[in-house]
Amino acid sequence: MKHSVQKLCNRYAIRAVRNTEEHRSLISKLGARPLMAFAAAVGLLLAAKYGEAQTNGGGRTAEQAFKNIKALQGTPADSFSQGMHLISGSLGVNCEYCHVERDFVSDDIKKKDVARSMITMTADLNRRLFKGGPIITCFTCHQGSAIPRNTPTLPASDYPTPERESKAELPSAEQVLSKYVTALGGEQSLRKITTRVLFAQQDVPTGPGGVVPAPAEIEIYQKAPNLMLRVARTNQSTLLSGFDAKMFWVQDPRGGVASPVELERARETRYADFYEPLNIAKSYANLRVQGTEKVGGSEAYLVVGQPSEGIPVRLYFDTTSGLLVRRYTVVPTAVGNSPFQVDYDDYRDAGSGVKYPYLVRMEPAAARVELRTHSTIHIRRIQENVAMDDVKFLKPGSQGIH
DSSP, X not given: OHHHHHHHHHHHHHHHHTTOHHHHHHHHHHTTSOOGGGSSOOOOOOBOOTTOOOOSOTTOBHHHHSXXXXXXXXXXXXXXXXXXXXXXXXHTOOGGGTSBTTBTTOOOSTHHHHHHHHHHHXXXXXXXXXXXXXXXXHHHHOTTOSSOOOSOOOOOSSOXXXXXOOOOOOOOHHHHHHHHHHHHTOHHHHHHOOEEEEEEEEEEEESBTTOEEEEEEEEEEEETTTEEEEEEEOSSOEEEEEEESSOEEEEOTTSOEEOOOHHHHHHHXXXXXXXXXXXXXXXXXXXXXXXXXXXXXXXXXXXXXXXXXXXXXXEEEETTTOOEEEEEEEEEETTEEEEEEEEEEEEXXXXXXXXXXXXXXXXXXXXXXXXXXXXXXXXXXXXXXXXXXXXXXXXXXXXXXX
């Protein structure tokens, strides 16, 4: 199989390299060696704002929603932008590596043709060798570099001393979740709270690809059993998002309101659950403890579960405190799975005996923005059992902010 992959890579890479003057000399330099340096694609990194939902798909294909789409014809428009973010992050480049600034439709930059050939190559390799699964992706070869290494890196000279494997029995998922609820303050204390307001500060991603951080004031309103409103205010704009017990919605700074794609709807419905810590076992099927891993220098139990959208979620619970310290999942795209990780830290009692993470770090800054961005939420204050009218959470009209 290895030789088959190399043969196909050579065929597509040489075809792609011929499209650009700057890469022609590489053929003679590399000789008969596999041109794995070009075994991934780069492409358009569409503008993304914090929390922006992919609402321009509507069940359409990429070529129906966007102009001048060639290599990714037939792929869902809803995941097209995130696929471009994934390519950009995998190569460590920005939009202008392949695209003319402010004219992404243009083909003037020849690297764009190289990218199309590489997209075709990876799709063909996956179809022929891996039944179409996203096994070979841009990151397989590039790993953050526009020109991947084709020479192995030698191991470090100071070889670590092997440690004996721990034979301690792992707890069950039920035991891990029970300890988590206890660590938060216990089920009785959690259920005594029916509303809360969180006031926080955050640098939200703005601009093309979400790579320009803008300071924002955040307010999050929550009411049991599953109402949620999030307000993010910067000096330039206000962005609203919420769940009104039936649907998740997003209102952009211009007042336009839309619902996100199916994947976001499933996730946001779950996250809007006011008592989510108590309902993890109901939200994820086939929960199992897979082992322990290091998170922030401490050991954590890795619990894997299957949510309704069918993409496994990895939950990490500190082995000592029992608290949830990390949540990891992926966003599927036509060019591979785009990772999204949230870390929880600085748990504190807000005054009622229930603990909350006052520090939340996201990598990237939102599930559908560029991979090299990150964002941290600093919670300053939490109010519990505040009177709230249900109308506060209703999906607003398409004009103005309600």
